[in-house]
Amino acid sequence: MTISRVRRVAAGAGQVALGAFLAFAGTSHLTVARREFQAQVPSWLPLDPDFVVLASGVAEISLGAALLGVWKQPARGVVGATAAAFFVAVFPGNIAQFAEHKDGFGLDTDTKRAVRLAFQPLLVAWALGATGAVGTLRALRRRESTR
Incomplete structure (x- = not known):
């Protein structure tokens, strides 16, 4: 198997895994973890936290x-x-959870909440890398520009 083929297979697997992760997370927004996700809605956001959780859940499922499928x-x-x-866009919610010392998903200390913040850039990189987004864009x- 060539390096190019290995990269394509790995990217495809990464894309499927990310898609499954997002679909699962979105479904949990609408069902079993609805209250947990509300802890991530910044208190300064002038929207109903439940609406934000439901809307972001629908976005994640989509x-x-x-x-x-693509x-x-x-x-x-x-x-x-x-x-990505x-x-x-949801990163301010993670920052707010840290800054406002809100518990959710077992993140009951500032250290745990700070570690979670470090993982958000990895999600961005995963989405870009698994789909070839940078090259495509x-x-x-x-x-x-040639038109």
Whole structure:
């Protein structure tokens, strides 16, 4: 098996795993972990925490389903970039959970909450790497600039 093929297989497996992770997390937003996710909604956000949890759950399920179903570029890369942007968009909630000392998901100390913050960039990198998003977006930009 060539290096190129190994990379494609690994990226595909990463994409499926991320899609399953997002679909599971989104489903838990709507069901069993709804209250836990509310701990991540910043107190300064002028929206009902339950609405935010439900909306983000629907977004995660949608992204998960798209990652599980989209295999060809450029759609695959666009979905990956969207997932990465989603992870960036929810990061203030993780920061708020740390800053406001809110418990949730067993994160009952500042140390545990801080460790969780370190993992958010890894989710962004996972979404970008598993879908080839950076290369796809560059190619789309080049194509647009030649029109």
